[in-house]
Amino acid sequence: MLQLSSPILPLLDSSVLDQPLAGAISRSSALLIPLHLLEKVKPTISANQPYFVLLPNQHASSSSSSSNSISPETVADILDQGADAIVTDDLHLIHSFDQQTSASRLIYSTPNLDSQEIAQVVAGVLLTTNDHGAVTQTVSTLGSKTNGKPVFVSLSSSSTSSALPSTQDVIAIAALGAALVVVTSSLCALDDGQEAVAGKLDYIDAFLAPLKSDRADKLFATVVVSSACSTSLGLVYSSPLSIRKSLLTGSAHYQSRNRGLWHKGETSGATQEVVSVRQDCDNDALEFRVRQSKGTASAGFCHLGNREGCFSSASGLAKLESTLRERKQSAPAGSYTARLFSDPSLLGAKLREEAAELADAKNEDTQHVAFEAADLLYFALTKCVSAGIGLEEIERSLDAKSKKVTRRKGDAKEKFAKEQKESEQRKEGKAESAKPPVLDADAPIKIKSYRLSEISASQRIELLKRPSIKTEAIMGICKPILKSIKERGDAALLELTAKFDKAQLETPIRLPPFANEEVIKQIRPDVVKAIDQAYSNIHAFHKAQKVTSGNKAVGPTDKSGDEEAEDAILEVETMPGVVCRRFSRPIERVGLYVPGGTAVLPSTALMLGIPAQVAKCSTKVIATPPRPDGSIAPEVLYVADKVGATHLLCAGGAQAVGAMAYGTETCPKVDKIAGPGNQFVTAAKMIVQNETDTLVSIDMPAGPSEVLVIADGEADPAFVASDLLSQAEHGPDSQVVLVGIDLSDDQLLAIEKEVDSQARRLPRVDIVRQAIDKSVTVITKTREEAMDWSNDYAPEHLIIQTQYPEEMVNKVKNAGSVFVGAFTPESCGDLASGTNHVLPTYGFARTYSGVSVSTFQKNITSQQISTSGLGLLGPHVVNMAECEGLEAHANAVRVRLQKLSSSSSA
Numbered sequence: 001m002l003q004l005s006s007p008i009l010p011l012l013d014s015s016v017l018d019q020p021l022a023g024a025i026s027r028s029s030a031l032l033i034p035l036h037l038l039e040k041v042k043p044t045i046s047a048n049q050p051y052f053v054l055l056p057n058q059h060a061s062s063s064s065s066s067s068n069s070i071s072p073e074t075v076a077d078i079l080d081q082g083a084d085a086i087v088t089d090d091l092h093l094i095h096s097f098d099q100q101t102s103a104s105r106l107i108y109s110t111p112n113l114d115s116q117e118i119a120q121v122v123a124g125v126l127l128t129t130n131d132h133g134a135v136t137q138t139v140s141t142l143g144s145k146t147n148g149k150p151v152f153v154s155l156s157s158s159s160t161s162s163a164l165p166s167t168q169d170v171i172a173i174a175a176l177g178a179a180l181v182v183v184t185s186s187l188c189a190l191d192d193g194q195e196a197v198a199g200k201l202d203y204i205d206a207f208l209a210p211l212k213s214d215r216a217d218k219l220f221a222t223v224v225v226s227s228a229c230s231t232s233l234g235l236v237y238s239s240p241l242s243i244r245k246s247l248l249t250g251s252a253h254y255q256s257r258n259r260g261l262w263h264k265g266e267t268s269g270a271t272q273e274v275v276s277v278r279q280d281c282d283n284d285a286l287e288f289r290v291r292q293s294k295g296t297a298s299a300g301f302c303h304l305g306n307r308e309g310c311f312s313s314a315s316g317l318a319k320l321e322s323t324l325r326e327r328k329q330s331a332p333a334g335s336y337t338a339r340l341f342s343d344p345s346l347l348g349a350k351l352r353e354e355a356a357e358l359a360d361a362k363n364e365d366t367q368h369v370a371f372e373a374a375d376l377l378y379f380a381l382t383k384c385v386s387a388g389i390g391l392e393e394i395e396r397s398l399d400a401k402s403k404k405v406t407r408r409k410g411d412a413k414e415k416f417a418k419e420q421k422e423s424e425q426r427k428e429g430k431a432e433s434a435k436p437p438v439l440d441a442d443a444p445i446k447i448k449s450y451r452l453s454e455i456s457a458s459q460r461i462e463l464l465k466r467p468s469i470k471t472e473a474i475m476g477i478c479k480p481i482l483k484s485i486k487e488r489g490d491a492a493l494l495e496l497t498a499k500f501d502k503a504q505l506e507t508p509i510r511l512p513p514f515a516n517e518e519v520i521k522q523i524r525p526d527v528v529k530a531i532d533q534a535y536s537n538i539h540a541f542h543k544a545q546k547v548t549s550g551n552k553a554v555g556p557t558d559k560s561g562d563e564e565a566e567d568a569i570l571e572v573e574t575m576p577g578v579v580c581r582r583f584s585r586p587i588e589r590v591g592l593y594v595p596g597g598t599a600v601l602p603s604t605a606l607m608l609g610i611p612a613q614v615a616k617c618s619t620k621v622i623a624t625p626p627r628p629d630g631s632i633a634p635e636v637l638y639v640a641d642k643v644g645a646t647h648l649l650c651a652g653g654a655q656a657v658g659a660m661a662y663g664t665e666t667c668p669k670v671d672k673i674a675g676p677g678n679q680f681v682t683a684a685k686m687i688v689q690n691e692t693d694t695l696v697s698i699d700m701p702a703g704p705s706e707v708l709v710i711a712d713g714e715a716d717p718a719f720v721a722s723d724l725l726s727q728a729e730h731g732p733d734s735q736v737v738l739v740g741i742d743l744s745d746d747q748l749l750a751i752e753k754e755v756d757s758q759a760r761r762l763p764r765v766d767i768v769r770q771a772i773d774k775s776v777t778v779i780t781k782t783r784e785e786a787m788d789w790s791n792d793y794a795p796e797h798l799i800i801q802t803q804y805p806e807e808m809v810n811k812v813k814n815a816g817s818v819f820v821g822a823f824t825p826e827s828c829g830d831l832a833s834g835t836n837h838v839l840p841t842y843g844f845a846r847t848y849s850g851v852s853v854s855t856f857q858k859n860i861t862s863q864q865i866s867t868s869g870l871g872l873l874g875p876h877v878v879n880m881a882e883c884e885g886l887e888a889h890a891n892a893v894r895v896r897l898q899k900l901s902s903s904s905s906a
């Protein structure tokens, strides 16, 4: 929409427009260019100069109307190329454009406007008249005072007349709510004190003429706005003199109320280039749009240090641009932005990735759309800053595009259209599988059963498999989450916590103490006692894992097995004079993930916190998802204090793993992450472990809980069923396996009945139903077959409910933890007996152990060789080094042996 912002509209009447007039006009007014001059002058006018194109007059033409008429296509072309408006008296032309284009870009040239209909269609009016009454009438018909549509007045009957208007004319026309058209050949731009030029009106005098101040000091309030992102920088004052200097020089001048004329940046170098000066609607205030000089020590506008503006520091895109510019000049080594600047391929790949992610974000998930758009803008602006441009250039390009009236079809290139289709199809498939299962409350809760003797070899392999995890899809979800934590730290962490856990937090980190009296009061007293008992048992079992009986014990209280004791040093003299040692040290910084999505798990906080405490890790970050009100379960807080946690990270899922792996502004980076969790947690742990730059290791790929129960005919069906259900209730992905030794149909049925009836009484019956659906029963003939099945399956938990359970323990090859006998339910190990419940799942018990003190330690070896020891060992080392072709290795021994032989012969 066109608006009046200057009381004067210069009409170019020669192809040359000299400085400083050209500069002053480009900073303060549009320029009216007759069509016949357009091609010639366009290359010479300033890039900031708004301009209207004046078409030849149709009605005044003596020739036939067709000879002067300009086609709509030509007009569209002129607008596309950057003209702000077209001035024409051709109503056919105006009507040939759609309403929107005409109303925003076509100015009707006429001696009088008397049609409401035309007033609605056009963007403004150029009136050729000397009659002030006609001007008032046109301003009113056009509705300029409410809709801002401009009226320009050419006083002479012919716009090319050389009659010289005066500043009085400018004031009079401005008072009517219009701007005066003046030919440029009758304008000049004079500096303060310069003599008037005969036959010319001073453009700046004309510009200033209608300005009126209501202040005692006669200054004009002036809003200073950055041309990049339109950020307001401050409020200052202008005088006629300072405005004149600004328009003439293009460098901002203001009028200080204490110090008089103020050339901004004259001493500091932080000057401002004037992009435009506009008068407000009632001519008593100004807006200066400026470009702040970059690269000076104090490029900001505010007198308080190097602040961009006086109101507040920049935010959003403007802030991002300034950060990127700083980073480009001196990015901290190793920073991600520095990497992007120096690796165009990485930046290009990220731009493509982010654009695809934004395209895939669902409109209903508005936060996600904003999140992905922010990522894309970050990389897009990094690309621009790296190419030496910024928001101002982007905005200029947007403005130029917005001037185009020729609509392009806008279809996507075939390659991208195809990619988009494929992505939508993939998503539809995924959404189908992500739909919550429809559960039939009347259906029996029954585990599918098989007799080993009746299944084929390939069926056996299938039955031993875990429920499939869509690893690729889960990784695809986790990777962008991890990336945003790496790039945006706490800000991303808080957004993701709001998104996934529905908790709005101010900070993601809490520091000890975590549980004051108020918190402890919220815990049932018998639960406090239970936690204390569990702590004591688990601590006792883990403290005993410290190696206190090596060949050579060290430390202050080494014999007692006390927590303060150092681990014993393993020492072996492998040959005389050659002593080899191994000693352990705590891993310094550890992250302990305590799941919290579907259950409160203070037991997991104990299972991770106690071994880390016994190992003496110095930084222990407990991460757990907050509840929607932002709180953490008081039981977990109580345990956090008991195990000496140093930080509590209120976040869950992949984002918590990312925060601990990379570190954020508030969360320390850790060296190892331990703990179970859902598929997102497990996938994120695996991803960060594989990133060589991140330098973080993990305990194990612990996933959904599982149990395998071996039961014979002696087992109590109620006990067996209760053990199976105790793990089935953990999550829909949990799997439980019953291996029955020679059970009759009736014995199996008794267990199945118990499973069904006990499950229906559980509050988490819906979860149980889904887990039981993924579970199996296998009936074997013998104990050996049962044990073979268990060893092949490698369960997280193995429960043995048979007549002689201890004998079977000897045959266990693969399992996370074993529960021996009818009165050893897994729940005891899960919660309080002393063993650890963080155990390998998914068959990883073949190679991994559960969490223990050694999870939080590393072993270091050392050796010391005496001169006689080197005399004995050295020649063998030389021979082996020569055999491997490693002369330097051999030399390291030879030089010493030579020294020994020369000193013994001396």
Ligand SMILES: NC(=O)c1ccc[n+]([C@@H]2O[C@H](COP(=O)([O-])OP(=O)(O)OC[C@H]3O[C@@H](n4cnc5c(N)ncnc54)[C@H](O)[C@@H]3O)[C@@H](O)[C@H]2O)c1
Pocket (backbone or CB within 6 Å): 477, 500, 501, 594, 595, 596, 597, 598, 599, 601, 604, 625, 651, 652, 653, 654, 655, 676, 677, 678, 679, 680, 681, 702, 703, 704, 705, 730, 731, 733, 734, 837, 838, 839, 841
């Ligand atoms: N093996 C063991 O020792 C052991 C011990 C206890 C629990 N577990 C297992 O831990 C798991 C706990 O899972 P949980 O969900 O209750 O808690 P969790 O803390 O592991 O996961 C919750 C988090 O998952 C993330 N999340 C949820 N939906 C998401 C989505 N669509 N996209 C991205 N992120 C998403 C959220 O960030 C949320 O904070 C269960 O599978 C349980 O069996 C295992």
Ligand SMILES: N[C@H](CO)Cc1c[nH]c[nH+]1
Pocket (backbone or CB within 6 Å): 601, 603, 604, 705, 706, 727, 730, 796, 830, 831, 837, 838, 839
């Ligand atoms: N069974 C889980 C380990 O797989 C641990 C747990 C926590 N609370 C109850 N059980």
